[in-house]
Amino acid sequence: MGGQAVIEGVMMRAKNRLAIAVRKPDGEIVVELRPWFSLTSAAILRKPMLRGFPVLLETLVNGIKALNFSAMQAVAEDEGEAELTPWHLVLTMIVALGVALGLFVVLPHFMSVAMQWLGLSGDVETLSFNAWDGAFKMLLFVGYIGAISFVPDIRRVFQYHGAEHKVIWAFESGKEVTVESARGNSRLHPRCGTSFLLFVLAVSILLYTALVPWLLTFYKPQLFLFKHLYIVSMKLLFMVPISCIAYEIIRFAGKFSSNVLCRMLCWPGLVLQMMTTKEPDDSQIEVAMAALKCAVSEKGCP
Numbered sequence: 001m002g003g004q005a006v007i008e009g010v011m012m013r014a015k016n017r018l019a020i021a022v023r024k025p026d027g028e029i030v031v032e033l034r035p036w037f038s039l040t041s042a043a044i045l046r047k048p049m050l051r052g053f054p055v056l057l058e059t060l061v062n063g064i065k066a067l068n069f070s071a072m073q074a075v076a077e078d079e080g081e082a083e084l085t086p087w088h089l090v091l092t093m094i095v096a097l098g099v100a101l102g103l104f105v106v107l108p109h110f111m112s113v114a115m116q117w118l119g120l121s122g123d124v125e126t127l128s129f130n131a132w133d134g135a136f137k138m139l140l141f142v143g144y145i146g147a148i149s150f151v152p153d154i155r156r157v158f159q160y161h162g163a164e165h166k167v168i169w170a171f172e173s174g175k176e177v178t179v180e181s182a183r184g185n186s187r188l189h190p191r192c193g194t195s196f197l198l199f200v201l202a203v204s205i206l207l208y209t210a211l212v213p214w215l216l217t218f219y220k221p222q223l224f225l226f227k228h229l230y231i232v233s234m235k236l237l238f239m240v241p242i243s244c245i246a247y248e249i250i251r252f253a254g255k256f257s258s259n260v261l262c263r264m265l266c267w268p269g270l271v272l273q274m275m276t277t278k279e280p281d282d283s284q285i286e287v288a289m290a291a292l293k294c295a296v297s298e299k300g301c302p
Helices: 052-074 086-117 127-148 152-172 179-183 193-216 224-255 260-276 282-296
Strands: 002-006 009-014 017-023 029-035
Touching: 002 052, 002 152, 002 282, 009 052, 009 152, 009 282, 017 052, 017 282, 029 052, 029 282, 052 086, 052 224, 086 127, 086 224, 127 193, 127 260, 152 179, 152 282, 179 282, 193 224, 193 260, 224 260
Parallel strands: none
Antiparallel strands: 002 009, 009 017, 017 029
């Protein structure tokens, strides 16, 4: 069971389908059941260490579609407004991935270059350069989340994020899912996407520290600009195996969440979720419940 907060609502996934529940301005909860768009229909793409990147892309596609639906229901006045076309969806994905990679891969690298110019770091293959790179990644990531949490609309999304986790905990406990049974649960969850992103950053720091010096033993452009553009392009390509490794880590940590080692692995992500989740009210829990019950029901949505 997994999910995502959307605008004034929650998306829940159960196996090969998802349900989106949104609170409309008049107070009505609208729920829609859809098939889960998948890129892992081929058996080889479901293999460990290969499935992480396709799962990341399909999650992004389904998440963008769910956000678009929620915006139409909760914000747009024209109920006849069309959803994203395939081309719009592709463009949105490219922009989203471009901004994320630019902010958390490219920018930290060149901020570390600035540290080298100031004499506070060695060249790109040194430990000090990669230490700066990793520090800037984490600072930008945490700073970005902290900054957007002050936006009122984002804060409400974070409340729905907390409601999603509380309802999933209630469902996974085997109890009847009600507002009362969900309310007392933690708003943090070890399988959260926030934890996944943190694992991606942590794995990228470790791999870049090891692989960048190794790559430069095979080919090292002499011109300063070309050298750094070459390294940044390699870092972008490495995001594919990095996402695969991070995905396996979070699956392992979520599956054995009672294990001491797994709890240690999950702890940084849970701390970060203190920023990306907020305590929801009962009306927000009701919306998360509607999405979950629709997703798992054999009879479909009411």
